Amino acid sequence: xxxxxxxxxxxxxxxxxxxxxxxxxxxxxxxxxxxxxxxxxxxxxxxxxxxxxxxxxxxxxxxxxxxxxxxxxxxxxxxxxxxxxxxxxxxxxxxxxxxxxxxxxxxxxxxxxxxxxxxxxxxxxxxxxxxxxxxxxxxxxxxxxxxxxxxxxxxxxxxxxxxxxxxxxxxxxxxxxxxxxxxxxxxxxxxxxx
Numbered sequence: 001x002x003x004x005x006x007x008x009x010x011x012x013x014x015x016x017x018x019x020x021x022x023x024x025x026x027x028x029x030x031x032x033x034x035x036x037x038x039x040x041x042x043x044x045x046x047x048x049x050x051x052x053x054x055x056x057x058x059x060x061x062x063x064x065x066x067x068x069x070x071x072x073x074x075x076x077x078x079x080x081x082x083x084x085x086x087x088x089x090x091x092x093x094x095x096x097x098x099x100x101x102x103x104x105x106x107x108x109x110x111x112x113x114x115x116x117x118x119x120x121x122x123x124x125x126x127x128x129x130x131x132x133x134x135x136x137x138x139x140x141x142x143x144x145x146x147x148x149x150x151x152x153x154x155x156x157x158x159x160x161x162x163x164x165x166x167x168x169x170x171x172x173x174x175x176x177x178x179x180x181x182x183x184x185x186x187x188x189x190x191x192x193x194x
Contacts, residue, residue, distance in 0.1 A: 039091060044125035046088070051075040053119070053132050055139055055162040057173035065152050066181050067173065069143065069159060071115045071136055075107040092118055112140045132165040149187045153179055 047053070051074060058068045073095075077085050082105035085097050094117075095109035109118055119133045126133050139158045144151050156175035163171055182188035 040121055041125040043088060043091060044122040045127075046075060046084075047073065047122060048126055048128040050077060051129075052166060053115075053129055053136055053162075054166060055136050055159045057156055057159050057175075057178055059173060065147060065149060065187060066185065067152065067156070067178050069139070069152075069155055070110065071112055071140060072108055072110045073115055073118055074109075077105050077107075079103055079105050094118065112143060116140045129165070132162060135162050135165075149182050153182070153188070 054070075054072050054074070056070045056072070058070050059066060060068050075085055075088055079099055080103075082097070082099075085105055085107040088107055089095060089097060092109065094111070094114040095107060097105060097107045099105050109115060116137060119137050123130065123133050123137070135158065139155060139162065142158070143155060153175060156178045160175050163174075179188065
């Protein structure tokens, strides 16, 4: 008795297989178009193990309030094995890849829109960085179009909270530093007592 196994690829006739993430197509900055659940899970595991999710306070002398909140996702790999980072960039579309002087390669995604898209895709499969990803997504969602001193301080405090998840030895910009800068420039509201 002979049994033939027939496999029908529905994607060739316009059907979407189960387990596909649908994303709309975007501009030159791109949007993630389609991704299998397994690929998203693999990338989330890679981020958990060899990546970081960061929110940082960056001093900018050209900014009215002096500081910017930068969010980013970074994947790390030895330069001798960096081909996986090019595959990741192919999957996630955003960001850039650079070789460091210490023999490591980084794939970095920067920007609120980009980081929010990637985190929303990977979040269900994250384990170690799940809470951090939630905090960064909340920070992004609360970021106003027009920043005020009070809003900057509140967001800077959230950045401080996310920093507890990372192992930065060089971190100097904290919500206290931002608060002091705003007071020195007389941009912070004066506290009055009743």
